[in-house]
Amino acid sequence: RVLVDTKNNAVYVTNDHEGSLVAFDTNNLSLRNKLDLEDIAGMSDLRLINENKNIAVLSVNTSQIILTDGMKILKKIALGKSSWKLTEQSGKLYSSNRQDDSVSVMDINTGSVIKTIKVGKTPGTFRSHPGRNEIYVLNQGSENHSISVIDTVKDEVAGEIKFDGRINSSALDRTNDLLYVLQTSQNISIVDLKKREIIEKFKLGYPTLYMSHIPIEEKIYFSVPSKNAVLSWHVKTHEEKIINLPWEPYDILNAGPGKRIYVLAKERGLAVIEPKNDQLWLGTTNWRPIR
Numbered sequence: 001r002v003l004v005d006t007k008n009n010a011v012y013v014t015n016d017h018e019g020s021l022v023a024f025d026t027n028n029l030s031l032r033n034k035l036d037l038e039d040i041a042g043m044s045d046l047r048l049i050n051e052n053k054n055i056a057v058l059s060v061n062t063s064q065i066i067l068t069d070g071m072k073i074l075k076k077i078a079l080g081k082s083s084w085k086l087t088e089q090s091g092k093l094y095s096s097n098r099q100d101d102s103v104s105v106m107d108i109n110t111g112s113v114i115k116t117i118k119v120g121k122t123p124g125t126f127r128s129h130p131g132r133n134e135i136y137v138l139n140q141g142s143e144n145h146s147i148s149v150i151d152t153v154k155d156e157v158a159g160e161i162k163f164d165g166r167i168n169s170s171a172l173d174r175t176n177d178l179l180y181v182l183q184t185s186q187n188i189s190i191v192d193l194k195k196r197e198i199i200e201k202f203k204l205g206y207p208t209l210y211m212s213h214i215p216i217e218e219k220i221y222f223s224v225p226s227k228n229a230v231l232s233w234h235v236k237t238h239e240e241k242i243i244n245l246p247w248e249p250y251d252i253l254n255a256g257p258g259k260r261i262y263v264l265a266k267e268r269g270l271a272v273i274e275p276k277n278d279q280l281w282l283g284t285t286n287w288r289p290i291r
Contacts, residue, residue, distance in 0.1 A: 001045060002253050002264045005070075007052045011262060011270065012070065014043040014057065021046070021057060023070055026260075029270055037066055037073070045086045049093065049108060056093060058086045065093065065106070077111045079104060087126035087135060089152045094135055096123035103137060103148075105155050115155050119148040127172040127179065127213070132193065134158070136179060138167050147181070149196065159196050163189060169211050171220045173235070180220060180235065182211055188233075205240050206231055212254040212261055217275040221261050223249040230263055232278055243280055245271060 003012040010032060011024040023032040037043075042061030049056050049067075054074065057066040065077040065086070083095035083104065092114075093106040103123060105115040121141025128135050137148040145165055151158040163183060171180040179191040185207040190200040208222035208231060215235050222231040225248050232241040249271075251264040261273040272281040 001043060002251050002262055002270070003046045003048065003055065004253055004259075004262055005048060005052060005055075006259060008070075010070065012046060012055060013264065013270070014046060016043055021055070021068065021070070024270065029272070033071065035068060035070065035072070037068075044084055047086045047088055047093075049088045056086055056088070058083055058095060060084060065095070067108075067111075075111055077106060077113075079113065084123070085125045087128045089128050089130055089135060090133075092152070092155075094126060094150070096126065096137060098122050098124070101139075101141075103150065117150060117155060117157060119150075119157060120144045120146045120160070123148070125169060127170055129172060129174055129177075129193070131174055132177070134193070136161075136170070136172070136193075138170060138181075140167060145183075147179075147191075161191055161196050161198070163198070171211055171213055171215060173215050180211075180215075182208065182222075185209065202238055204231065204233065206242070210250070210252045212252055214254055216254050216259065216261065219275060221252055221254070221263075221273065223252045223263065225249060230261075230273065232273075241278060243273060243278055245280070246282070 001014045009026045013022045019037050021035040025032050044060040045058040047056045055068050063079045063082050067075040081097050083097050085096045087094050095104045103117045104113050106113050119137050120139030121144035124138045124140040133152050135150040139146045145163040147161040148157050149159040165183050169182045177193040181189045186204045188202045189198045192199045206224045210223045212221040218235050220233050224231050228245050230243045247265045249263050253262050263271040
């Protein structure tokens with residue numbers, strides 16, 4: 001997994017083989033630090049918390065969350081169940097639990113679980129919208145294709161958005177209260193979060209795997225492993241552009257509006273895309289344009 005910290009100019013990548021958290025400098029992609037997480041394996045998610053001061057690393061194998069500042073381990077939170085993904089809002093951590101179709105709510109300061117919320121079948125990834133005091137949980141079970149809307153003031157389910165097929169990932173436009181949901185590998189459904197209903201549907205020209213989490217320059221980016229490429233999709237014009245890579249892409253992440261797109265390779269490292277012109281950069285010691 002990959003995490004971008006724009007405040008400290010760092011990109012964090014989990015190394016599951018070594019049980020470590022690796023930090024790269026965003027200015028030149030050089031190695032900055034490697035933190036041993038004490039044999040923690042099965043790292044399924046990581047998030048910036050406490051106003052970007054700390055990092056929460058979720059281990060699905062050991063059912064715990066490790067809090068770190070990137071240099072040392074600060075605290076470990078035992079979940080008591082196998083969790084899959086994380087998000088944060090209002091000083092609380094939320095983790096999705098696939099084994100019992102629930103979301104655990106944790107107080108970051110005390111490290112204790114304060115509530116468990118029942119949601120749809122097989123909850124997976126989250127999107128957090130502090131402006132609406134809501135979190136959106138993608139339920140990815142084979143029978144229940146929906147998104148549970150959690151009210152983070154009351155910590156309870158406030159509504160449900162239903163889909164006609166499996167949902168894989170999503171991108172959140174907080175400014176316009178829109179959620180772009182990837183169904184299967186090519187179909188996009190656009191959700192109006194105020195109405196909590198689907199308002200448009202589109203089909204991409206290529207099968208995709210992962211997508212960036214928010215629109216940048218009015219574009220969303222998708223990894224296309226079958227073509228060793230990234231797909232740029234304009235949310236208004238729906239124009240598509242293929243950005244070729246020298247290797248197979250895996251995870252993809254953006255650092256915020258107007259920032260860069262980071263693409264994690266399946267085997268060989270990181271690539272960076274400048275959204276303004278879709279310029280691609282690749283390197284581990286120096287930035288160098290390759291097209």
